[in-house]
Amino acid sequence: MSTTSQPDTPAARTPAWSVGDHTVRRIDETALPAATGPWLLPGATADVVTRTPWLRPDFADEEGILRLASHSFAIEVDGLRILVDTGIGNGKQRTNPAWHNLNSDYDARLTAAGFAPETVDVVVLTHLHTDHVGWNTRSEGGSWVPTFPNARYLTSHTEWNYWAGVEMEEARQQMFQDSVHPVRDAGLFELVDVADEGTEIAPGVRLLPSPGHTPGQVTVELSSRGERALISGDSIHHPVQMGHPDLSSCVDIAPELAARTRHRMLDSLAGTSTLLLGSHFPAPTAGHVRREGNAYRLAPAVPGVAAARG
Template sequence: MSATSQPSDPAAAQTPSWSVGDLTVRRIDETALPAATGPWLLPGATADVVTRTPWLRPDFADEAGVLRLASHSFAVEVDGLRILVDTGIGNGKRRANPAWHNLNSDYDARLTAAGFAPESVDVVVLTHLHTDHVGWNTRFDCGSWVPTFPNARYLTSRTEWNYWAGVEMEEARQQMFQDSVHPVREAGLFGLVDVADVGTDIAPGVRLLPSPGHTPGQVTVELSSQGERALISGDSIHHPVQMGHPELCSCVDIAPELAAKTRHRMLDSLAGTSTLLLGSHFPPPTAGHVRCEGNAYRLAPTAPRGATVRG
């Protein structure tokens, strides 16, 4: 698994990318998340725990044990289909989390520079329906929220949709559905996938795998081509510290014990293989291979083309 050659467009050449056989996976950056995110999201990942996991530094944590996290999407073209995995926080949206409120990033420009202008996207995969994974589903235009990707089919698992449709949501989550999910459904662009236990293909070499726990219907995305394989984590693993300590759960995991079980199973299946793991919130270098370390795991980072792993 190696970094791929970049597009000839100089702007696109700045987009981090990796190869999986003859596929090119591009990371579309939205924003780095503030230092306060780590202690809130992963309260068990204390500074002591982080500093006792030395391989996390310098890429994934600083010397004081503060975790680095990021918000981004992954884009890939498969068999003529242009696919985007997750859509980040979004711009100009009213959010309870101060770091996400009224964000103003250049995500859309980065997406276009990478060769994935919004109108050219065919499929948007939503690993789960959380605020920081659906935000760019829509954009504000002429007084209302409209689909950012007007020619795309937005896909999520039926289990995920049925869960949220059946629970009483707090005001902040209701707001997110109103501005980032319902406009897509009302436009007739929203699709539900019945994800089998062994996974369900949505395109040649693109498979959705059930990864419950963080949410009931969360999926991870498996890419395969020419005998090579990559896995986009969703929030099964928020941060590499959970590889060294798989029992660490997120404060927003709906079923923490199941989330930990899913994470253990995933890491065990990846350990020692050539499968590239792409973390949905991992900061640069974002990708790597899973290796066993004692009774747990570690990430051996793989930098995209033109970049090096620090340290």
């Protein structure tokens, strides 16, 4: 496992990691405000964070405030261009002030990395939360249309069935209306039955069931030439949950199940060469899981810079 290091050019300054023959690029959307940590992980108090010294300086500041980010991962696999999660999106009406009417250069970053929207083949949605589906669509002529018109948008059947069967509050209904339903109406939405042992969607790319945060959440496993990586989704929102695996997110639908999923994941990764890529981890974003006492820590793997694909 190595980082990808190539000359920096104006065309692409995209952090990237190699996993055998696969290249994983981080497509940045936005850093999340300092208030996000106390809201999202209320148990991660300043005292808890400062008593976990390896979190600083990358993942928290000296006052114990967590750093979090919104980004996607773009992957090259045997000629396929795969995007994992699509962030918050631009121009969406949201109740969360940090997400409301965002105006980021995410689409330009994606294109500069060699993943222009029309070239993306597969979009994997780890779960159907607002900050993971936003760039599914873009505004065109007053309507929301698929951002990736030639892609299959994949999510788990379990995830879709859950949201189809519950009464959603108005804000979540709005998110489905502007970021999910237009993709489904265009015939691009595809539900996947994810087996307990995982389901392969491309050579060396598997969806693994990771329930708790939502009932049908998946993580994404990459493997090639004996190397392996795992994209966490929201099974682990922040590395503080590695030092304190029982810490729950305020938006976990089943907190106890989410904690069991997190414990199982971290135990399976600890001491291995598998690269963990956090869906909300700030830079350096990825690393290797190591045991520390009765818990875990992240040994960061600093990315290189990948040249854009033509």
